[in-house]
Amino acid sequence: MSTSPFTGRLSGHGGSHAVRIARHHGADTMFTLSGGHVFPLYDAAVRPEPTMRLLDVRHEQTAVFGAEGIGKLTRRAGWAVLTAGPGVTNGVSGVATAHFNGSPLVVLGGRAPDNRWGQGLLQELDQPPLLAPITKRAWTVHGADRIGPAVDEAFGLANAAHRGPVFVDVPMDHLYGESEVELAGDAPAADRSPDTDALAGIARLLSEAKRPVLLLGSDVWMDGAEQVARQVAEELGVPVITNGQGRGVLPAGHPLLATRARGLALGSADLVVVVGTPLDFRLNHGLFGGRDGAPPAKVVHVTDSPGQIATHLNLAGAVSGDLSAVLRGLGDAVKPDAEVEQWRVQLAETAAAATGSDREALASDAAPIHPARIYGELNRVLDDDAVIIGDGGDFVSYAGKYIEPKLPGNWLDPGPFGCLGTGMGYSIAARLARPSSQVVTLLGDGAAGFSLMDVDTLVRHRLPVVMVCGNNGIWGLEKAPMQMIYGYDVITELTPQTRYDEVVRALGGGGELVTRPEEIGPALRRAFDSGVPYLVNIATDPDNVYPRKTMGV
Structure with missing residues (x-):
């Protein structure tokens, strides 16, 4: 290549x-x-x-x-x-x-x-x-x-x-x-060296900050900067939040990973350095701080090219270029304030408490099935290099909360455009690009209607993928908000327990319907052992919808 x-x-x-x-x-x-x-x-x-x-x-x-x-x-x-x-x-x-x-x-x-x-x-x-x-x-x-x-x-x-x-x-x-x-092949390579003055200014901000947060997005992975990003975060001891394909730069359980303390981290930070992701609705448009009377946080935007730097808010600093060079430059120049350690411990304790509170939902015996129970069972069988694909709304929001990748680049979702139907295409790509890894595609029942016919493609090309469908029989992202606005809802209902598994079986794959929580784990193991495209169709509680927050998952 x-x-x-x-x-x-x-x-x-x-x-x-x-x-x-x-x-x-x-x-x-x-x-x-x-x-x-x-x-x-x-x-x-x-x-x-x-x-x-x-x-x-x-x-x-x-x-x-x-x-x-x-x-x-x-x-x-x-x-x-x-x-x-x-x-x-x-x-x-x-x-x-x-x-x-x-x-x-x-x-x-x-x-x-x-x-x-x-x-x-x-x-x-x-x-x-x-x-x-x-x-x-x-x-x-x-x-x-x-x-x-x-x-x-x-x-x-x-x-x-x-x-x-x-x-x-x-x-x-x-x-x-x-x-x-x-x-002739004579196109010159672009110079992506970061501006040294801009880099020095950001380094000063980081050295002075008492409650900094480093937020790492997909472009950290796409630009090949994931190893440098982890090294610099560990050298500086700065708490980290990840999104998109940046998830896994710091693996689940890493002491600096503050994703499970996201609300406190972004609400109480005095400086947020956002690297490789836009300041869009997923990040409250870059409006951080303000929690419990805290002042607004200073925001620094680091991007792989100048055109990606946010222009809709007053930034405390910005720099673009090769992200490895930017991050390495910051790592070499920053001398963290002593209070950063106290901040890191506070976030680590909050994250640990949140993880502890998850256990009840992840082990829930509720019937109808609580969506979190699916992820409690899935986490038990996922390999470290598993590729996780999310194609859905409410059901995939739970995945964002309860699944933390171990490696960067292995989390795929539709991204900020929010287009359902990515699941089968991403599944095909993952099986080709990662032939020895588990590939797990998480489908809402709404999303399943956009692309499930392409299971035929998986079957014809012998591409085994495990599909997990959270089937609550509704358009979960629309039903509750419409009820809140109007007091009623229309066109948000789907047929309960539709047999999407039988669709997959008709196309040459495998599948089964799960209606009880204790059936989830064995069904997932059968799916991974099958060697064919296999859909575990899980009937979940339509009244258990993901709780929305300003800054999302």
């Missing part, structure tokens, strides 16, 4: 140019759903001998989520190929999700041919304007000899900080067309 632009000669049809470039950039799987506009790409993947895995799905949304999942797990752009018109539009939600997640992704779309454009061709649609607002770049390639350079540029853009999706479409006649082209 190379991170450099392609150098060399390309010959053959346009599809072969694209596939060779994608392979150069580390893409070994093409996520797709068959369409005539992109046949040359399939031809190049299998002839004269197989050079790339074709992973065909049942809905283009899953193809894009699968490719995005590869980007999340490998930190190199995944590749989705979508046929023209509805193939592309079906993938838009996946591209938008990658945009908000900062996931490296390249989507190549088919397009009606140039030589008949404007004559009302099948699936004739000018697609880049639809994708432009949610991509780093979206454009059309006119000419077979331009396909290779365009795909090379697309992968370079997607993999460069701040990472994200890139879209390029190719008219059908050019994709089939033959050409030869020489690529």
Whole structure:
């Protein structure tokens, strides 16, 4: 795998140019759903001998989520190929999700041919304007000899900080067309050195702070800074909260991990240093402090590129660049205040108390089943390197509280765009990227309706995944708020105990319905031992909804 632009000669049809470039950039799987506009790409993947895995799905949304999942797990752009018109539009939600997640992704779309454009061709649609607002770049390639350079540029853009999706479409006649082209591969590498003055200012703030918090997000993982982040946190003794794929940078049980004391930590901090995640609704838009009369906290934003620095509030400091260099620079420069140790102990005691109070819910014998009991049982059987995928609302909120990854990068959820339906695509990606690890996908019963048909894809490609469905028969995130606002609710009910497990069995996998708490553990063990896509469909209490707080999970 190379991170450099392609150098060399390309010959053959346009599809072969694209596939060779994608392979150069580390893409070994093409996520797709068959369409005539992109046949040359399939031809190049299998002839004269197989050079790339074709992973065909049942809905283009899953193809894009699968490719995005590869980007999340490998930190190199995944590749989705979508046929023209509805193939592309079906993938838009996946591209938008990658945009908000900062996931490296390249989507190549088919397009009606140039030589008949404007004559009302099948699936004739000018697609880049639809994708432009949610991509780093979206454009059309006119000419077979331009396909290779365009795909090379697309992968370079997607993999460069701040990472994200890139879209390029190719008219059908050019994709089939033959050409030869020489690529020089001379794009210069960007300088990502952090500003030393900005770094020094942040170091002073950290040295003066008495109640600092270090908040680590997904870009710490995506930028390869997870080891440095842990080292610096331990050297400084600063309490840490994690979110997204930053979860696991400090593993469960680490004495500096303050996630279970999140309310106290972010409400009473005098300085919050946010690294590698936006100051969005998940972080109360960066409005920290103020608890029990405490003054507002100073906020520092550290990002992988200048365009990610928050502009909606007055920051005490900000710096962008290579996150390992930023964190190492802070570690070398900061001399923590002596009172930080007292703060760390206070948060550790609060976190320990919260963990202790969890035990009753995690072991609950209530019937109908308390959702927390599912996670009490799941934590007993999860390996340290398990990949956990959350696709749901209320049910996955419980997962965020009760499951703490042991390793970074292994927690996947829809992210701030909140798009349900990521589960099957991420499951496929996880099984490909982590072939020896457990893959567990947590589905709300609402989310299951978005993508469960792609269990067929898991079965056909022999990709065993354990799926756990929290089935409470309602849209949990909507029912209670609507009742609070209006005193009643409508269109928030689903059919209780729908047999999603039988859907999975009909598609060739395995599954069972669980209605009693003591049945959960044995069912999970059967799922892991099955060697097939297996859904444990657990009927949970619809009256037990996740308690919402201002700063979320």
